[in-house]
Amino acid sequence: MSGADHAIKRGGALMLALHVTAYGRPPVAVKDAPRPSPSPGSTLVRMSAVALGHLDRTVASGTFPAAPAPPYIPCGDGAGRVVESESFPAGALVWIRGGGLGVTRGGVAAQYALVPDAACHLAPPGADELLAACFFSPATSAHVAVHDLGRVQAGTRVLVSGAAGAVGSLAVQLALAAGARVDAMVSKPERAMLVPQGARVTSGAGPYDLFIDTVGGPALSERLDLVAAGGRAVLLGYTQGSRVELDLPRRMAHDVELLFLNMQRRAPQAFGVAGELLTRLSRGDLRLNLSCYPLEQAGLAWQALADGSAAGRVVLQL
Ligand SMILES: NC(=O)c1ccc[n+]([C@@H]2O[C@H](COP(=O)([O-])OP(=O)(O)OC[C@H]3O[C@@H](n4cnc5c(N)ncnc54)[C@H](OP(=O)(O)O)[C@@H]3O)[C@@H](O)[C@H]2O)c1
Structure with missing residues (x-):
């Protein structure tokens, strides 16, 4: 297991995290998840918020090829402040996307996440933390x-x-x-x-x-x-x-x-315009509706996503 793999291990400092404990069941918030330790090539992030999306539900259903085995931490999109990194200054706001996080390996729905540097992206000045978590x-x-x-x-x-x-x-x-x-x-x-x-x-x-x-x-x-x-x-x-x-x-x-449209194939275009779009959203030039829940209420958020009653992007706050 690499340092950035968020498989769940017991021992060490503890944190609040979301766990998918079995395929087909909504994730549950646990207070005693092990906190990840810094590792070369990865950035330790104090997460501010994560996005909960349709892909996260599909992965947790167990039907997705190469889905991580439960128990695992879900969600691949999020944002937070750098705690320790070789590539980013401490305290900087980063948004997280890529590296198979939450899709083929554990994700970032936790107070702390160890993220491969390549999946961390420096947010533009003035970026809003909630939007940074879910805009991409x-x-x-x-x-x-x-x-x-x-x-x-x-x-x-x-x-x-x-x-x-x-x-x-x-x-x-x-x-x-x-x-x-x-x-x-x-x-x-x-x-x-x-x-x-x-x-x-x-x-x-x-x-x-x-x-x-x-x-x-x-x-x-x-x-x-x-x-x-x-x-x-x-x-x-x-x-x-x-x-x-x-x-x-x-x-x-x-x-x-x-x-x-296949956005997997269009990733270079997407990353090319992401910073500008986050700036326009954070300034209020573009608007994205958010449905925000504390991480502890992930079950309610999950249900709202499933029954289509959530207005806009579902965001879990940490
Ligand atoms: N091709 C790609 O690469 C790519 C990339 C990103 C997203 N997507 C897909 O694009 C779609 C929209 O994404 P989104 O982030 O905008 O999702 P969203 O915010 O949940 O919106 C889904 C939209 O689908 C409509 N809808 C119609 N029937 C529905 C049903 N039975 N259940 C839920 N929604 C229903 C809703 O329309 P109303 O508002 O009229 O109710 C809603 O606006 C998703 O299917 C997503 O997987 C594809």
């Missing part, structure tokens, strides 16, 4: 969808589904900031209040130049019809279903590009 996936995914795949410009007519979600609401804001005209779809009327100002909530009026689909499912087929011939659709999520039937002659005649 939704903000960079929205950015790549809007700018790299969607090629949004001033006047582009854009439709975003799941527009009350973390990625969807940021896609709306980034498109608006680029001068696009944005329509937003939500799954339930009560979610409309979470759609960023400046977008029109609609069931889809069309025609659009670009459709950013964060929910997928069978409705994708008819929603493609809302895009003008020659336009584009970017699919990045499938919470409404992983299958769709396409009428191929109709699709060919319609000539709409259907683009799939």
Whole structure:
């Protein structure tokens, strides 16, 4: 086991941590977890907050290939202050992402985490600690969808589904900031209040130049019809279903590009824009709704994530 592997061992100083004790069960907060010791090539971080996301639930379900064996500490995204490091100054705010943390090895949902230096990223001046913990996936995914795949410009007519979600609401804001005209779809009327100002909530009026689909499912087929011939659709999520039937002659005649977003492959673009996006979020130029819970209430947070009642990114505070 390497120094940065957060497998759970007894002995030494203790800390508060979240443990997945068995696949298929919500994690539990424990007060007597062993505190990690500094190790070369890794940074010891006093964690401020961690993000709890759909991927963490999948890993804890035991269905994910190469998931760590219980008991393990979940969550790969977080932020905190450097305690000891060869690469970062003590006291600096770092956000954490990468290295398989919380996915193929133990994660960072604990008061202290030993993080491989390559998975630690210095936060820009003025960065907000809670946003630093959870911004990366939704903000960079929205950015790549809007700018790299969607090629949004001033006047582009854009439709975003799941527009009350973390990625969807940021896609709306980034498109608006680029001068696009944005329509937003939500799954339930009560979610409309979470759609960023400046977008029109609609069931889809069309025609659009670009459709950013964060929910997928069978409705994708008819929603493609809302895009003008020659336009584009970017699919990045499938919470409404992983299958769709396409009428191929109709699709060919319609000539709409259907683009799939895979952020694993687009990591270089994501890391390239992450600092700027965290600055814009921390300044309030972009907004990301957060549902914050103390680590001890991780069970409630887990449930809210599972039943879709959480508004925005779920964050556990330490
Ligand atoms: N392709 C990639 O590389 C990539 C990268 C990042 C994220 N994603 C995916 O993008 C999707 C959105 O991520 P997110 O962080 O924005 O998640 P989120 O904040 O939880 O939002 C999920 C959205 O999905 C919608 N939804 C529709 N049916 C749903 C259901 N049955 N259960 C839960 N949500 C449902 C909701 O729409 P309403 O708001 O209208 O209720 C909600 O806005 C996720 O599926 C995520 O896995 C993919």
